[in-house]
Amino acid sequence: MKTKKKGNNFKLLSLFLFLGTCVGDYGIGVGIGEGGVWVGGGGGGGDGNSNSDPKQQTNPAYSALQSWKSAITEDPSGVLKTWVGEDVCSYKGIFCSGSSVTAIDLNKANLKGTIVKDLSLLSDLTILHLNSNRFSGQLPDSFRALSSLQELDLSNNKFSGSFPQVTLYIPNLVYLDLRFNSFTGSIPESLFNKQLDAILLNNNGFTGEIPGNLGSSSASLVNLANNKLSGEIPTSFGISGSKLKEVLFLNNQLTGCIPESVGLFSDIEVFDVSFNSLMGHVPDTISCLSEIEVLNLGHNKFSGDLPDLVCSLRNLLNLTVAFNFFSGFSSECSRISFGFDFTGNCIPGKGYQRPQPDCSVIPGGSLSCLRIPAQPLTCAAILGLKATSSSP
Numbered sequence: 001m002k003t004k005k006k007g008n009n010f011k012l013l014s015l016f017l018f019l020g021t022c023v024g025d026y027g028i029g030v031g032i033g034e035g036g037v038w039v040g041g042g043g044g045g046g047d048g049n050s051n052s053d054p055k056q057q058t059n060p061a062y063s064a065l066q067s068w069k070s071a072i073t074e075d076p077s078g079v080l081k082t083w084v085g086e087d088v089c090s091y092k093g094i095f096c097s098g099s100s101v102t103a104i105d106l107n108k109a110n111l112k113g114t115i116v117k118d119l120s121l122l123s124d125l126t127i128l129h130l131n132s133n134r135f136s137g138q139l140p141d142s143f144r145a146l147s148s149l150q151e152l153d154l155s156n157n158k159f160s161g162s163f164p165q166v167t168l169y170i171p172n173l174v175y176l177d178l179r180f181n182s183f184t185g186s187i188p189e190s191l192f193n194k195q196l197d198a199i200l201l202n203n204n205g206f207t208g209e210i211p212g213n214l215g216s217s218s219a220s221l222v223n224l225a226n227n228k229l230s231g232e233i234p235t236s237f238g239i240s241g242s243k244l245k246e247v248l249f250l251n252n253q254l255t256g257c258i259p260e261s262v263g264l265f266s267d268i269e270v271f272d273v274s275f276n277s278l279m280g281h282v283p284d285t286i287s288c289l290s291e292i293e294v295l296n297l298g299h300n301k302f303s304g305d306l307p308d309l310v311c312s313l314r315n316l317l318n319l320t321v322a323f324n325f326f327s328g329f330s331s332e333c334s335r336i337s338f339g340f341d342f343t344g345n346c347i348p349g350k351g352y353q354r355p356q357p358d359c360s361v362i363p364g365g366s367l368s369c370l371r372i373p374a375q376p377l378t379c380a381a382i383l384g385l386k387a388t389s390s391s392p
Helices: 002-022 060-070 117-121 141-145 165-169 189-193 260-264 284-288 377-390
Strands: 028-033 036-041 072-074 094-097 100-105 112-114 127-129 134-137 151-153 158-162 175-177 182-185 198-200 205-209 221-223 228-232 246-248 253-256 270-272 277-280 294-296 301-306 318-320 325-329 339-341
Touching: 060 072, 060 100, 060 117, 117 141, 141 165, 260 284
Parallel strands: 100 127, 112 134, 127 151, 134 158, 151 175, 158 182, 175 198, 182 205, 198 221, 205 228, 221 246, 228 253, 246 270, 253 277, 270 294, 277 301, 294 318, 301 325, 318 339
Antiparallel strands: 028 036, 072 112, 094 100
């Protein structure tokens, strides 16, 4: 009897092995015990689901990029057609060092969608450039986990809401570009305490005053142009010995005077405060800006005489004081051979000036701006102040 039972078991085993070859990737487990034959179903992976592939489960870059791909609703250039398969380093716009994703450059891809939190899984990412797309919404808070990220360019998109605070917590960020979006609200003071080299916030809807610690920033470039910033330029501007090379405040709603401390920016090359409502005289300390190449004071309410010392700056290539209320300038300014635009002022005997009735009442005529003695005492004094403020 036992021999017959064992023979029947082998017949059943043969049958199940045959069935196992018919079910494809799912498979069947079979075995023989004292009680006869047992059968078990396999997990398989024939449906193409990424969760069933062990390699995909252990590839965070694949998971992150596929999650982002699903959040992109329009791809007119077909960039994402290459985002197929486990080899993420072959995806268009993705750059790797070894097998690690270190850079994403999708500038001008015209993609529409949102930024997903899963991108924080890209722990080796150092560059994220998304210039000129149609991404919207806000930046996920999970981005603070991107400890390797150094460059973040979100310019020319459709991001909105308040300043993305998460950028302040990305530890090694040095380049922040939020230009041409729809961010609103105030600019946080802590932004200028962060060790950034470039801060580009122009062409948004930021409001409120410029933070008082701007001059403490480590950045060489600060662009706050084309917003709705109001109030005065901080009086501490420059006192901390900043290394700023380009400062652009144009087309805001700034009032008051240019602070005398502007002369502390001895490395500055571009200073543009045009299209505001700044008043008073131009500080003599501007003559200490020995490296300046572009100085644009146009379309404000400055008055008085343009200082000789400004016109004698040796590296100056373009000086614009148009559409103010200046009443004169010296022979030194008359000898300028480079671009010098002084139209629309109140300078007697010069062409293309304001009508005389417009010059009878000077805006801010009673405004008192602190004056410091002229060069060389001024530059020697303020450079000494700069050295003192920079010392430990």
